[in-house]
Amino acid sequence: MDTHFFWFGNLMVLLGIALLAAATIKVTALLKRLPNRELHYHWQFLRVLILMFIFGYAGFSLLHWGNYHDGSSMIVPTIFFGGALFVLWVCTLSLRTTKVVQTVYHLQKEAITDPLMKIFNRRYLDRRLQEEVLICRTGNRPLTLMMLDIDHFKLVNDRYGHPVGDEVLKALGQLLMRHTRHADVVARYGGEEVVVLLPNTCGNEAHVLARRLHQEVAQLTVPLPELNRPPRPPLTFSVCIGVAGCNASNADANQLLAAADMALYQAKQNGRNRVECCPDLRLAANTS
Numbered sequence: 001m002d003t004h005f006f007w008f009g010n011l012m013v014l015l016g017i018a019l020l021a022a023a024t025i026k027v028t029a030l031l032k033r034l035p036n037r038e039l040h041y042h043w044q045f046l047r048v049l050i051l052m053f054i055f056g057y058a059g060f061s062l063l064h065w066g067n068y069h070d071g072s073s074m075i076v077p078t079i080f081f082g083g084a085l086f087v088l089w090v091c092t093l094s095l096r097t098t099k100v101v102q103t104v105y106h107l108q109k110e111a112i113t114d115p116l117m118k119i120f121n122r123r124y125l126d127r128r129l130q131e132e133v134l135i136c137r138t139g140n141r142p143l144t145l146m147m148l149d150i151d152h153f154k155l156v157n158d159r160y161g162h163p164v165g166d167e168v169l170k171a172l173g174q175l176l177m178r179h180t181r182h183a184d185v186v187a188r189y190g191g192e193e194v195v196v197l198l199p200n201t202c203g204n205e206a207h208v209l210a211r212r213l214h215q216e217v218a219q220l221t222v223p224l225p226e227l228n229r230p231p232r233p234p235l236t237f238s239v240c241i242g243v244a245g246c247n248a249s250n251a252d253a254n255q256l257l258a259a260a261d262m263a264l265y266q267a268k269q270n271g272r273n274r275v276e277c278c279p280d281l282r283l284a285a286n287t288s
């Protein structure tokens with residue numbers, strides 16, 4: 001018996017088993033990164049198949065141990081090795097592709113998210129506002145916009161410190177995300193000003209939502225740090241909300257923002273802690 005063939009044949013099959021084992025490790029790492037349930041099932045099934053192949057290879061190796069005498073008996077071990085290499089390659093590339101796609105996704109999300117409030121940032125708002133104005137004009141859909149501003153926020157910072165001010169902003173961001181639809185755009189407009197863009201929403205609906213948000217904010221509490229002082233009651237705060245709207249005939253991003261800003265200014269002028277709508281809100285953003 002040619003010992004070269006003997007060792008080469010056995011080695012190919014054993015290396016094939018090692019490559020398949022490495023492939024299952026890659027698939028396991030991939031499974032941890034997959035958010036999608038259906039894809040999970042597919043990759044789990046594939047992992048079971050690879051494990052079955054490992055048993056198949058091992059059985060073949062035991063049955064054919066020493067049965068490699070010439071070049072033709074090398075065909076099957078070579079195919080086994082090539083197949084395992086192919087499986088490992090595909091699994092490795094799938095894992096790397098998933099990592100790259102997830103990194104790009106996170107970077108894109110970061111680029112449009114406000115790091116403190118965890119809502120969209122001004123850049124994203126500007127883009128979406130232009131898009132929604134176009135949809136409003138061409139699709140004849142009503143569009144409304146709310147501008148929120150925390151009352152006397154400077155006092156919060158001055159009295160309790162900036163970290164508490166930051167907690168207030170975070171709590172407001174979370175509340176707004178909880179009480180708006182997926183299609184709405186909640187974005188930080190400036191310091192403590194937030195814009196909520198409401199696509200396909202008429203003036204009445206926006207007004208009802210604004211009043212609800214206003215009440216929800218009034219019930220929101222932010223715990224104050226104790227810092228060796230006796231416990232203090234949690235902080236509450238209020239907001240002013242300005243609401244404006246447009247329809248196909250008068251849709252314009254800058255005018256919509258200016259109208260909401262004007263309504264917000266009115267709310268501040270009228271004593272704060274209130275909702276004000278731009279005077280022609282019902283006409284501006286009527287149901288289509």
Ligand SMILES: Nc1nc2c(ncn2[C@@H]2O[C@H](COP(=O)(O)OP(=O)(O)OP(=O)(O)O)[C@@H](O)[C@H]2O)c(=O)[nH]1
Binds near residue numbers: 150151152164268
């Ligand atoms: N903690 C914290 N404060 C911020 C942030 N951005 C802006 N501010 C503060 O927000 C405050 C805004 O103050 P003003 O514009 O005078 O508004 P206000 O005190 O809320 O008064 P009114 O809006 O008129 O009721 C300033 O003190 C800013 O320093 C932030 O990211 N974190």
